[in-house]
Amino acid sequence: xxxxxxxxxxxxxxxxxIVARILWLFANRVPVLARSENVDVLNESLPDDPLNPxxxxxxxxxxxxxxxxxMRVAYEVGGQQYEHDIETHSIDGxxxxxxxxxxxxxADPNNPVAxxxxxxxxxxxxxxxxxxxxxxxxxxx
Numbered sequence: 001x002x003x004x005x006x007x008x009x010x011x012x013x014x015x016x017x018i019v020a021r022i023l024w025l026f027a028n029r030v031p032v033l034a035r036s037e038n039v040d041v042l043n044e045s046l047p048d049d050p051l052n053p054x055x056x057x058x059x060x061x062x063x064x065x066x067x068x069x070x071m072r073v074a075y076e077v078g079g080q081q082y083e084h085d086i087e088t089h090s091i092d093g094x095x096x097x098x099x100x101x102x103x104x105x106x107a108d109p110n111n112p113v114a115x116x117x118x119x120x121x122x123x124x125x126x127x128x129x130x131x132x133x134x135x136x137x138x139x140x141x
Contacts, residue, residue, distance in 0.1 A: 004141040011134035018127045022120045029106035029116060034073035036101045037083065065092040075105055077112035086117045 068089045075082055084105065106116040 002141070004137060007137040007141070008134055011130050011137065014130045015127060015134075018123050018130065022123045022127075025106055025116065025120050025123070028108065030077070030109050031104050031119065032075045032077055032107045032115075034075035034084070034103050034105050036103075037072040037074050038070075066090075067092070071103075073103060073105065075107065075112075075115070077107050077109065080112070082107075082112050084113070084115050 066089070068087055070085055071088050072083055072085050075084070086103070086105075103117070104119060106119050108114040
């Protein structure tokens, strides 16, 4: 059975969903600049500070190159302060994957507590990934 047609159909559906997500973000969310409250991105905290843990894990978790951390961020919408927890991911040795100390969140102007951590840039990269998958399907099928 030829899997080319279902694979390309799946890529097309995913591409339409991603474009719809990007358009929805621009229509229903506003970008806000947040600041990290509890993850020591700049490695300035004292050792063993329970309120500001280091970005790099301790113990057995150090063996894995993939790390995640819960980061509490504070942001302002309409003159009022809000806090939100986001999960960050990083890979050892690749500095660009580390958490940013001032991430951009996409907040709902009607309900600023509801925020999206992944903006249109992330979804544009996912769209490129879907396009690469479609190109691979057409090339190698």
